[in-house]
Structures are given as structure tokens and as C-alpha cells.
Amino acid sequence: MIDQDRILKIDIKQEMQSAYIDYSMSVIVARALPDVRDGFKPVHRRVLFGMDKLGNTSDKPYKKSARIVGDVLGKYHPHGDSSVYFALVRMAQPWSLRYPLVDGQGNFGSVDGDSPAAMRYTEARLSRIAEEMLRDIEKDTVDFTPNFDNTLEEPTVLPTRIPNLLVNGASGIAVGMATNMPPHNLSECIDASVALIDDRELTVEDLMQYIKAPDFPTGGIIYGFAGVKDAFETGRGRIVIRAKAEIEVDSSTGRETIVVSEIPYAVNKSELIKKIADLVEEKRLEGISNINDESDRAGMRIVIEVKRDANASVILNKLFKMTDLQSSFSVNNIALVNGRPQTLNLKQLLEAFVDHRHEVVIRRTRFDLAKAEERAHILEGLIIASDHIDEVVKLIRSSRTREEAKTRLMERFSLSEKQAQAIVDMRLGQLTGLDQDKLRNEYAEVEKMIAYYKEILADESVCMKVVKDELLEIKEKYGDERKTEIIYSSEEF
Known part of the structure; x- marks a missing residue:
């Protein structure tokens, strides 16, 4: 009898282990981690594909977000409506994505952490750059799979012309692993991809001549290069980001003010101001007489007024130390490669994208x-x-x-x-x-x-020339200057 009980317990334990492994793999593959080729999790891919199928393109009028969400839920995404709407919202926020993929109209939240309006009030359509991710999808360029009820088909990956995983980054928490990838500059990523097409033997160090460092939508300053180097070489690293702050002196009174025009990526502006005010109130930070948020449509402007007898430079350094005016971004480049999670360095990320484009061009040409x-x-x-x-x-x-x-x-x-x-x-x-x-x-x-x-x-070389020409065309259309500066810390010189 005792033996039977033990056997039963062992069987139950094994079943639970097996069920947990199945669950964790489904979360990893079907929800939480992006595919290395197009940089999307299934929900984002389904939103963009659904909008494309609705004819909700950049040259057509906006459609109500509720209609888009309903369409994606009914056809492709067997989960809650909030996950679809928040994925849509994030793709429309210029402070979340370096190159927004959705053109939104209405209240899509703010850098102060305000919630977006309900989906019945907002409208959206694809941005022009998002259409480049869907171009040629009708020409058998990617594999399709049946949707949840086997009535329609959805793409397993998009035939993107943009190295989206690098360009817009990604974040996601799976079971036992997480991904956190920073955004980069499109022009730099395309230059690096073209260089890799010309010479597949390039090292990570060679590619870093093209991609200098991450490029965040909120600007700011990357302070110190060691973390960036680690992230590019190993797929893991800690990048320190500082706000862009200048000390202005009033010529008539001689009083100093600290003016913040850019804050680190993913920092909530109103929370940051509240934290500074709390520090002043608790007397942990002295020398500040007033804080004003003068941000408007033209840009961000946080004005910190310094007392007459205080030194603005000293206060600014204390602010970097004690608040999110200096924060860190922990890079963890985990993505799905052939359906399996893998930590990737810069070269592996670019190779995966170039190989994907090569396959897309071959399949399109056959069609x-x-x-x-x-x-x-x-x-x-x-x-x-x-x-x-x-x-x-x-x-x-x-x-x-x-x-x-x-x-x-x-x-x-x-x-x-x-x-x-x-x-x-x-x-x-x-x-x-x-x-x-x-x-x-x-x-x-x-x-x-x-x-x-x-x-x-x-001829492989003719095919790769097509890939290269199309990449350079994308750079010509959508490439821009860096927003984030890089300051090498003194010990790195």
C-alpha cells in the first residue's frame, strides 16, 4: 500500500513537471519573447497584420481603435482585449518606440504615465514605416499558420524590411527568463547590415563602428561605454543613462537654474518631479527653492531653481545620484531563434535579420x-x-x-x-x-x-544586391540622426 502511494505521488509530480514545462514553453514561444527575424511577439504581429487586412493603412482615414481590437480578437488573438489594445497603444507612443508603428489620433497616454483613453475614444492607422514590415506579404514570402479556430491563416513572421528587433527594442517576461532590448538608430542599423552583407567575416567590434550605442526615443545621454560594449559582445550589459541638463545663470540676479530637457528612457516624468520635491521636503536635498514643469508641445522642460548660496553643479550631481535623472537599462538580448530562446550578441542579431531578408527575397522572386x-x-x-x-x-x-x-x-x-x-x-x-x-x-x-x-x-551575389538596395532605400526614406548622446566616462579614455 505504501509503495502504491509513493508511485502515485511520483506520477503526479512528473505530470505536474511536464505540465509546467509545457506551460512555460507556450508562454516563451506564444506570448512573451520576440522572434529574432521581425522583432515581434505574436500580439504585435497580429495587430499589424489585422490592421493591414482591414485596409487601415497610412493613406486611408483613421479607424476607431475598438474596431481594430475587435477584429484582431475575433480573427487571430485568443486572449483579452486589454492585451491587444495596450500593444496597439505602445506602438503609437513616440516616447516608447524609437520609430512608432501605429499612427494614433486621440489620447494615447503621456510620458507622465497618464493612461490612454478607452479604445472607443481613440483612432489609429498603420504608420508608413509599419507598412514596410508588411510589404510583399501576399507574395508567399513567409509561412502562414491556421488561427485559433482554423478558419483563417496568420503569418508566423512578417517579411520586414527593417531590423525591427534592434531598431525598436523589445521587453517581455517569460517563465524563468526575460528579455529587455534597447532601441537603436535605423540609419546605423542599416549601415551595419549592409557592411555585414559585403563581408560576413566582420566581428562585433567591426560592427560597433557603425552602431555606436543604443538610441533612445527620449534622448538623454549614455554615460560610460563599458555597459554598451558588454551588451554588444555578450548580449547582456548594464547601460547608464543620464538626463540632459544644463545650468542657466540669470544675468541680472546671478541666480542659477537647472533646466532638464531630456530624461532617461522609461522614466516617468511626473514621478521624477515628485521624487525631487519629496527629497527637498525631507531635507535630504538642500539648495533647491522651486521646481516647475514647463513642458509643452515644443518639448520637455523641467526647471529646478537653485538657492542663492547653493552650487548648481553640486546639486545636479546629487540629483543624478539620488533620483532617476540617472538610471540604468539592463540589456538582456533573449529572442526566439527557430522557436528556441537564445541570448544573442550584435552580430548574431544582424545575421538573423540579413538571412531572413535573403529568404524573403528568394521566396518573393519565385512567386x-x-x-x-x-x-x-x-x-x-x-x-x-x-x-x-x-x-x-x-x-x-x-x-x-x-x-x-x-x-x-x-x-x-x-x-x-x-x-x-x-x-x-x-x-x-x-x-x-x-x-x-x-x-x-x-x-x-x-x-x-x-x-x-x-x-x-x-546567383547569390545578385540576390544579396537586391537585399542591400532595398535596405538603402529604407534608410533614404526613414533614416534620421541620433537622439541619444554618448559620453565616455573618465576612466575609459
């Missing part, structure tokens, strides 16, 4: 080639028909049914069923002399395209 060959085949039939126009007209008119006309055309001119169908469907006016020239010109163009597609598929 375009098949379509071009299909069109060439039809054009060959139409050209034969235009060369024997009188006989074709006579043959079709003397046939009792369309099927009989098709069969006779196929027998007389050795045509395929598709070619015969195209001739039967054609209007008589299209077989005139003018349209004969058009047909021949189109056929010559299609033949050129077929030769080009075949060249891309046969």
Missing part, C-alpha cells in the same frame, strides 16, 4: 517568376491568335459552345487549355493591329523580367 511565366504563356497564345485572326474568328463563330471553341483552338494551334481560354475570353477589338504591337511589347518586357528573376535565383 514573381511563376506569375511572369504564367503571363508569358498566355501572351504566346494571344500572339498566335493575332497572327491567325481570320481563322480564329471563323473557328469560334462556327463552334456551338465555348467548350467546343476551346477544344478546336487547342487542336488547330497546339495550344494549352489556359491559352485557349484566354483567346475565347478576349474581345475581338483586342486582336487589331494596334493591340498586336502591344502584345509583342508586353511579351518582350515579361521575357526580360523572367531572365532577371532567374538571375536572382541562380
Whole structure:
């Protein structure tokens, strides 16, 4: 009896272990960690794909957020509506994402930590840069999988033209692991990708000549480079970020004020001001007479007035030490590679993106080639028909049914069923002399395209040139200057 109890307990324990492992893997793969190729978790991918399918693009009017969320929930995302809406909101916040993927209209929260308005009040559409992540998705460039009720299909990854995981970063807490990746500058990431395409032997140190450091949407100053170097080389590191603060002196009174124009990434502005006020009230920080938040649409401006007998530089250093005017960002580059979580350095992240783009271009070219060959085949039939126009007209008119006309055309001119169908469907006016020239010109163009597609598929260097050209086009369209400065600390010089 005792043995049976022990066996039962062991069985239950093993079942619980197995169930917990299954649960943790589902959280890791299906919810919490981004895919290394497009940098998205499933919820973000589903929101963007759902908006694309709704026709909610940057050149169309905004749609109510509630409609977008409802569509994504009904079709692709079998979880709560709040997870979908908050994913949509975050992608629209310019202080959360370096390059926002959603163009929002209405109250989408603020850098002070205010909540966004309810989804029935806000409107959204895809931003132009988000459309580059979905471009060519209809050309069999990525794999699709059935949705939760097997009625529709959704993409397993997006055919993104942007190294989104590096550019916008990611954060997520899974079971037993977490990811926390900082955003970077698009121009720098594309320059590094192009350099890697030209020379696959480049080291992390070589790539750091292109990508200097993370580039946060809220600006600020990266103070010290050791953490950045660790993060790029190992996938883990601690980056210290300082607010951008200047000391202004009133020429008439000689009084000093500290003016903060940029704060560290993910710091709540109103909480920061409250913390400084609390320190002054508790007498832990002396020398400050007043704090004003003068931020407006033009930008951030926190004014800290210093007492006459105090030294602004000393107070600023104390503020860095005691408040979030200096904070740290712990980098943990964990992403899914072939469905498995992996810690990645800078080179591995760029390689994964370049390989993904290579595969997308190959698959797109195969799709375009098949379509071009299909069109060439039809054009060959139409050209034969235009060369024997009188006989074709006579043959079709003397046939009792369309099927009989098709069969006779196929027998007389050795045509395929598709070619015969195209001739039967054609209007008589299209077989005139003018349209004969058009047909021949189109056929010559299609033949050129077929030769080009075949060249891309046969020659790796031609394919990589296409990848490179498309990346440089993205840089031309959306590239910008760095927002975050880098100051090397004294011991690193």
C-alpha cells in the first residue's frame, strides 16, 4: 500500500513537471519573447497584420481603435482585449518606440504615465514605416499558420524590411527568463547590415563602428561605454543613462537654474518631479527653492531653481545620484531563434535579420517568376491568335459552345487549355493591329523580367544586391540622426 502511494505521488509530480514545462514553453514561444527575424511577439504581429487586412493603412482615414481590437480578437488573438489594445497603444507612443508603428489620433497616454483613453475614444492607422514590415506579404514570402479556430491563416513572421528587433527594442517576461532590448538608430542599423552583407567575416567590434550605442526615443545621454560594449559582445550589459541638463545663470540676479530637457528612457516624468520635491521636503536635498514643469508641445522642460548660496553643479550631481535623472537599462538580448530562446550578441542579431531578408527575397522572386511565366504563356497564345485572326474568328463563330471553341483552338494551334481560354475570353477589338504591337511589347518586357528573376535565383551575389538596395532605400526614406548622446566616462579614455 505504501509503495502504491509513493508511485502515485511520483506520477503526479512528473505530470505536474511536464505540465509546467509545457506551460512555460507556450508562454516563451506564444506570448512573451520576440522572434529574432521581425522583432515581434505574436500580439504585435497580429495587430499589424489585422490592421493591414482591414485596409487601415497610412493613406486611408483613421479607424476607431475598438474596431481594430475587435477584429484582431475575433480573427487571430485568443486572449483579452486589454492585451491587444495596450500593444496597439505602445506602438503609437513616440516616447516608447524609437520609430512608432501605429499612427494614433486621440489620447494615447503621456510620458507622465497618464493612461490612454478607452479604445472607443481613440483612432489609429498603420504608420508608413509599419507598412514596410508588411510589404510583399501576399507574395508567399513567409509561412502562414491556421488561427485559433482554423478558419483563417496568420503569418508566423512578417517579411520586414527593417531590423525591427534592434531598431525598436523589445521587453517581455517569460517563465524563468526575460528579455529587455534597447532601441537603436535605423540609419546605423542599416549601415551595419549592409557592411555585414559585403563581408560576413566582420566581428562585433567591426560592427560597433557603425552602431555606436543604443538610441533612445527620449534622448538623454549614455554615460560610460563599458555597459554598451558588454551588451554588444555578450548580449547582456548594464547601460547608464543620464538626463540632459544644463545650468542657466540669470544675468541680472546671478541666480542659477537647472533646466532638464531630456530624461532617461522609461522614466516617468511626473514621478521624477515628485521624487525631487519629496527629497527637498525631507531635507535630504538642500539648495533647491522651486521646481516647475514647463513642458509643452515644443518639448520637455523641467526647471529646478537653485538657492542663492547653493552650487548648481553640486546639486545636479546629487540629483543624478539620488533620483532617476540617472538610471540604468539592463540589456538582456533573449529572442526566439527557430522557436528556441537564445541570448544573442550584435552580430548574431544582424545575421538573423540579413538571412531572413535573403529568404524573403528568394521566396518573393519565385512567386514573381511563376506569375511572369504564367503571363508569358498566355501572351504566346494571344500572339498566335493575332497572327491567325481570320481563322480564329471563323473557328469560334462556327463552334456551338465555348467548350467546343476551346477544344478546336487547342487542336488547330497546339495550344494549352489556359491559352485557349484566354483567346475565347478576349474581345475581338483586342486582336487589331494596334493591340498586336502591344502584345509583342508586353511579351518582350515579361521575357526580360523572367531572365532577371532567374538571375536572382541562380546567383547569390545578385540576390544579396537586391537585399542591400532595398535596405538603402529604407534608410533614404526613414533614416534620421541620433537622439541619444554618448559620453565616455573618465576612466575609459
